[in-house]
Amino acid sequence: MDSDLSLLKLTSPHLSAIIHKIQHQERITPTEGLFLFEKASLAELGAMANFIREKNHGDTTYFNRNFHIEPTNVCVFSCKFCSYSKLYAHREEGWELSVDQMLEKVKSYDGQPITEVHIVGGVHPKMDIYFFETLIKKIKTHRPDLHIKGFTAVELDYMFRKAKLSRLDGMTLLHNAGLDSLPGGGAEIFDPEIREKICADKVDAAGWLDIHATAHKIGMHSNATMLYGHLENYQHRIDHMQRLRNLQDETKGFNTFIPLKFRNHDNELSHIPEVSAIEDMKTYAVSRIFMDNFPHIKAYWPMLGREQAQLTLAFGVNDLDGTIDDSTKIYSMAGSEEQNPSLTTEELINLIKQVGRNPVERDTLYNTVQAY
Ligand code: V47
Numbered sequence: 001m002d003s004d005l006s007l008l009k010l011t012s013p014h015l016s017a018i019i020h021k022i023q024h025q026e027r028i029t030p031t032e033g034l035f036l037f038e039k040a041s042l043a044e045l046g047a048m049a050n051f052i053r054e055k056n057h058g059d060t061t062y063f064n065r066n067f068h069i070e071p072t073n074v075c076v077f078s079c080k081f082c083s084y085s086k087l088y089a090h091r092e093e094g095w096e097l098s099v100d101q102m103l104e105k106v107k108s109y110d111g112q113p114i115t116e117v118h119i120v121g122g123v124h125p126k127m128d129i130y131f132f133e134t135l136i137k138k139i140k141t142h143r144p145d146l147h148i149k150g151f152t153a154v155e156l157d158y159m160f161r162k163a164k165l166s167r168l169d170g171m172t173l174l175h176n177a178g179l180d181s182l183p184g185g186g187a188e189i190f191d192p193e194i195r196e197k198i199c200a201d202k203v204d205a206a207g208w209l210d211i212h213a214t215a216h217k218i219g220m221h222s223n224a225t226m227l228y229g230h231l232e233n234y235q236h237r238i239d240h241m242q243r244l245r246n247l248q249d250e251t252k253g254f255n256t257f258i259p260l261k262f263r264n265h266d267n268e269l270s271h272i273p274e275v276s277a278i279e280d281m282k283t284y285a286v287s288r289i290f291m292d293n294f295p296h297i298k299a300y301w302p303m304l305g306r307e308q309a310q311l312t313l314a315f316g317v318n319d320l321d322g323t324i325d326d327s328t329k330i331y332s333m334a335g336s337e338e339q340n341p342s343l344t345t346e347e348l349i350n351l352i353k354q355v356g357r358n359p360v361e362r363d364t365l366y367n368t369v370q371a372y
């Protein structure tokens with residue numbers, strides 16, 4: 001595919017200043033980002049986002065071979081959008097895996113060419129930093145080549161505070177044990193008023209950003225997410241992206257930005273209708289245009305479903321995450337189309353090829369493992 005924005009400049013004069021910036025790889029301002037959300041059509045956004053996507057990555061669409069471990073869904077927090085967690089008082093309704101049970105899960109992938117394990121779950125008051133240090137060390141001893149991407153800033157903030165460790169000391173302890181990078185969860189929406197309404201009690205924006213900055217400082221990479229489609233407006237989305245863009249200017253430690261669509265099944269925000277596919281595509285496209293210093297934009301297919309994930313590849317997305325087995329419950333419990341999110345590598349490759357893109361298996365840090 002090849003795209004050129006000259007024609008768009010003629011047909012969309014109201015966008016000509018922004019198109020000029022995109023053509024010259026210049027950054028757009030928050031006001032321009034807001035203007036795109038409010039005034040640009042879906043076709044215009046798609047053309048601009050796709051231009052950037054193809055300039056940076058051509059048709060390459062990354063995926064990786066990973067699996068998830070969710071140690072527990074017991075959580076001291078009670079985010080209103082969460083369909084997954086159980087309070088400690090009701091822990092018998094949830095699950096709590098021991099180190100050995102999680103190690104058994106790792107062992108069940110022995111001999112398979114998996115490059116990453118993604119560990120994320122609820123914030124359990126009894127699973128402390130030393131519990132996870134032991135887990136990480138055991139995984140690394142068993143399989144040193146496996147990249148461990150684990151723990152949201154929310155989980156880490158709690159672990160560090162409970163152990164009375166500074167963020168730097170806590171992060172260093174886990175990194176030395178074998179934690180390689182951080183996933184992007186827990187960011188939600190940084191705006192304090194919205195955050196207060198949807199997840200009042202967990203780490204705030206400054207804390208989330210500082211934990212990622214600390215990881216970057218000791219050479220770890222991380223991802224960033226944005227939960228959209230609940231109480232926030234476009235201004236809040238732009239503010240969220242702006243804060244991430246600023247930190248990335250300083251540290252260059254983020255790999256990927258992942259917009260996450262709010263799903264409304266069985267949680268305290270169930271009265272809020274889910275946003276449309278059009279809104280999803282707009283959000284991916286504006287993300288690609290606004291986040292000029294983020295190398296990759298990822299669509300998490302278990303949340304969107306397979307067909308919508310394919311569609312995102314025309315709206316700035318160049319990564320579809322991984323082949324994930326059916327233990328990923330955070331979305332299936334929130335109402336995702338994908339009740340047992342699992343794709344074979346062959347299926348994922350076919351999804352990408354069906355929409356005219358080139359599948360490339362990557363490792364967590366976007367080194368090519370194999371092109372198909
Ligand atoms: O922080 C929770 C979100 C996140 C709902 O870094 C919900 O590679 C929608 O961050 N509707 C955790 N979203 C998952 C996550 C993630 C996923 C895949 C890849 C990576 C990565 C990170 O899930 C939470 C929250 O924002 N979430 N409940 C819900 N009802």
Ligand code: SF4
Nearest residue numbers: 075077079082085122
């Ligand atoms: Fe706990 Fe995470 Fe659910 Fe919030 S989103 S209640 S921190 S499991």
